[in-house]
Amino acid sequence: MPKFYAWPPARSAADVLERGTYALIIGSSIFLVFTGLWNIAYWLPWRFGFVQAHFYAAFVFVGAFLGHVAIKLPVMRQAFRDRGVLRPPARGPRQHARPEPFDEDSSAPLEPDAPTISRRGLIGVVGGASVLMGALWAGQSVGGWTRSTALFAPRGQDPEFPLSQGFQVNQTAEKAKITQDLVGDDWRLEVVGRERLRFSREELLAMPQHTEDIPIQCVEGWVTWQTWTGVRLRDLAIMAGVPDPDELEVKSVQPAGAFDDVVLRGSRVTDPQALLALKVNDEALSLDHGYPARIIVPASLGVHQTKWVGRLTWRPA
Amino acid sequence: MAMFRRLYGRDGPGHPVAMLLTYAITGYAVWAIFQNAEPWTVLLWLGGAIVLHDFVFLPLYTAAYRLAWRVGGVDQDRRRRVIALQHLAVPFMVSLLLLLAALPLIFSLSPGIYRPTTGMTEEPYLERWLAMTGALFVLSGIAYAIRVRRAGRP
Structure with a gap:
């Protein structure tokens, strides 16, 4: 029986407040882990804005956790003083272990069962499970051959549906309702500044090309580094007559989906990369x-690396 | 001071000050969540997590553990049964952890969003989870057999 259910539940105002913080720590940590994992798998069994709720739930967790550590500092200090910092509380085999005596301020259980697992065993199981979880998810960000080890990550790989060009897509052309008419031979990039210019893909390819290794970093927790080749945004700004731009508005031709119109500012767009x-x-x-x-710019979020670009609008400082 | 202790339950100003700060931060954060959501849906999640764990899962796995302990009658070799239980409990726990973490993928709960977004399907995940669960139990069984054999040797 966990100490949380000691009866009576509270003997003083201080106890009531302390137990309230336990509820906040437990509730917010389970909430953060599972809404986070389920959100990146696109299952949204809740009716609130995920981003705000997740952001502020993190404040609930960190606040309640720091408060808990603060009020338990005297207990921790006492325990370290009594028992030493690295000295194990029990020695010898598990079956000789005796339960810790019940004490108001310790986490010793009320009615302990006979011991079943050693402390080393428990740490081994929890640590091993964590390492296994890491190994089964990390491949989606490491890429290469490790992608086939990301068996449970939402951005691993499905052998029957190979990833386009070998790395993950955040939003397919189908979802953005991109059709051949929108991006075929008639596609033109419009560059607006002091001038208004239009370029075909061939004309863009005839300009000086630059190659950079830049990651796409998704807020859903994955990263993929690829080698990109194209025209420097800075060069396009100069052509449009805005050599010292403050911001760039990027408009996609996509008829559907979020982030079809994004504003990038400052060194994000003037950086040579x-x-x-x-x-x-x-x-x-x-x-x-x-x-x-x-768009591929350094130090940005994946959702701001706009695809199917139709118009770039430069605004001077 | 004695009166403060009787009324509040702790000595000194440290505890109430720490509690005040904690509730100021967490209270603000909870208020901020409520600004963008119907409060009951958030309470359902925050409270539901506690209720589900403490009043559903905890009694369930305590009961399962006690049951597993009794099955097979009274065994004189307690140590061997503890080890056998561990070799069942560990793969079970890891399998459940993977199930919870990848729940929407394993049961294809969001094919309408997942497929058009990623260009892949959720189909492989159930198979992978079943295979992983099987592998965990088999590995744990092999480790158990080795342990028992070693322990049995004079």
């Missing part, structure tokens, strides 16, 4: 990865 990418890993972008052209 910031590209309008036309190729990835020396191949033309696939439709799912944003053909004919997508």
